Amino acid sequence: MDIARAPDSEADAAPAPADAGPSAAAFGHQVRSAARWSLINTVVLRLGNFATGIVLARFALGPAEWGVYGIAQTVLLVLLSANELGVGLAIVRWEGDARRFAPTVLTLSTLSSGLLYVALFAAAPALGGLLGSPNATEVLRVMCLCVVIDGVAQVPGGFLTREFAQGKRMIIDALNFVTGTAVTLLLAFEGWGAMSFAVGAVVGNVVTLIGCGLAAPGTLKYGWDPAQARALLRFGLPLAGASMLALAVVNVDTMVAGATLGSVSLGFYVLAFNISGWPVRIISEAARRVSFAGFSRLAETPGALAQGFSRALGVLITGTVPLCVLLAGLAEPVVRLVYGSQWSPAAAALPWLMALGLIRIGSELAYDCLVAVGQRRSLFLVQGLWLVALIPVLLVAARLNGVVGVSQGHVLVAGGLVVPVFLVALRRGGIGLGLIARACGWPFLGGAVMTVIVLGLREPFGAGPLGLVTVSAVALAGYAVCVWPSRGFLRGRPPAAVPVPPARPDMR
Template sequence: MADVLGSPEASGVLRVMCLCVVLDGLSQVPAGFLTREFAQGRRMAVDGLNFVLSTAVTLLLAVDGWGAMSFAWGSVVGNVAALIGCCLAAPGTLRFGWDREQARALLKFGLPLAGASMLALGVVNVDTMVVGSALDPLALGFYVLAFNISGWPVRIISEAARRVSFAGFSRLADTPEALAAGFGRALGVVMAATVPLCVLLAALAAPIVELVYGERWLPAARALPWLMALGLVRIGCELAYDCLVAIGRRRSLIGVQGLWLLLLIPALVYGARTGGIVGVAQGHVLVAGAVVVPVFLLALHRGGIRLGTVARACAWPLLGGAVMTAVVLGLERYLGDGVLALLATAAAGTLCYAVCLLPARSLIRGREP
């Protein structure tokens, strides 16, 4: 695997990271219990403990000269802390045993999701394989940095929303009208929170990369605007994914994810050969926007969530994002890219976005204006 990714020296790090898979698997039942009960306060405490310990161990090992391996062992320590924290937060949920009926029910429900999840992992990882094999390691480093930055809104917004979205949609699944209204409200809230982050990271890509990582990483900024568009699409698709699971359309997800991966590979290979890391990012956006989004919309329509519901949820955030983009780009050209100028530009753009979003506040709250 390390050879395919173009970094054979990473094999030792991958071996250590495999421990995280086992530890994370053990914590899934108590973590799932916390999610089902909407116990996000306890879950935040567990995540905070994970973050503090993993970061501390990573920094100590890095200072001691462990290099990339410091990240691996930091992750292992964080996963151990999360496992212990989940068991303490949901006592009695981690019990070992075997129940044939439960196993049969879990396999029936979970196998289609496992297949769809494997394909989804392929979608978000095949690009690094393509870049690593078609381009040089330096290009791979720039691309991975840009992709990681584009994932900031996904981790901040989408992962938080997905902690409760599946449980919430499941409770509404038996009432189509309530489900459609709940999905529209959830999508509106997620889009309203995500769009300004994506606009700032896309419009100010170069100064942000230079400020956070240094001038030598500036080539990564060329791919970042395209990857931010991909990040916005991913957040909407992940929410739709959870909704489709909740209403029992699990098998259709395999088709959606399989089609995404099937079309993505040639698009990324062509993009890498013609445009480098920017071409890869553009290939991602092309496949996601032209194929995957319409397919997800069709699947939601068949599940009782009409296109009008999705359009109403996205219209005002996208309009506000367009206005914010124009303001941010104009101010950056006028004020420059110093730290104070960036803060002023971001604040002004966010204020304009908030003003544009005022007409949608009633819709997001679940009441027609």
């Protein structure tokens, strides 16, 4: 076992946040290049997942199997939010030679992930029964092997993120998708049901681990330094807690729907939620692969950070609003056309979930920004408040209005309570309401115009493919006219008074 060099003091074990790099221009080019690769990667993979989901829903799996899969996926995502105790972010966030403390990060991440999986393995039968899917036990046990694999992959994957190596990451993710999807489809058509998702996920994650290890050679070395471990845990545990709360917030609706409505209704809800996640995953995931590292580099320059956050939010909202409006306004014909009439009950929840998806995109970017500026306590409080308010609302809403009620309850809490709290936290971090309004104003106006066009044209043009394309084209044209005045802002033309991060000497 390789032992990392012991620091001279505990302060040495906790490096300062990463600096801005050799120059603002070079840094900006690096971020833009990484963002392009990340967007291409995410779009290609999500389109592939979209096509795979259509094939499985139409020809291999029914709502009950999707319900079991939804439970397993939910549990997995919650566990992945904190399986490495938050210490993996130190590879991205801290300055200096990350390879010096990487062995301790790898040891902590692997141990915590392994212990978490052992606990899940023992609790799987009770957890499946509690969530309304007693048949999910073995699926949970297999799918959550990804927790251990992800724990090992945190360090090499963190180095790729730190270095903005999204081109390499695209190749790795493509290999993950091809192998994992091939296994899932093969097993699904052989009658494995929801277990096909679990085995495919494990195979894909093994490919990712191997790929990250090869792309970041020398990073899979175990070691231990007590001072580094203490510093890492002080840094990571608050982030892990906030991250787990964030994932619990997003996924508690699945748990409530499964426990109160049964696996068939849960299957409809999972499909609707997955559709609503298309814009979130395509746009937000691409941005988040570079946003945390980018915000971290700007954290010590408040003016540049505020402008960077505003511009990033503007780009995300501008790209997401038209997708959300189209999927919300054309929910039923889209679901029938893509998945078949047997899935039409899912369409009723979709408009509300699209609104939730738009809120999620903004809140996730705010989350990354607040982490970068060190407001971990605020994040923990925001996520805790969100979860505490959400659970009773969802339980009541599910009993009153089924899966539609669950969707409505989510939007009520997120829009009425959480968004204002996030705005207050951002303002305390130096990002005022004016910058946020500037980022969202034109896209929201365009979204309102699109809504009027969609509602006015969907009946005359019908629900066939040609009608959907026509309505979408007209609505998108109206949206483009509305957001055209913001093009300079979105391209990154800063006002003359905006400070640019100064070049600083390399402290590594």
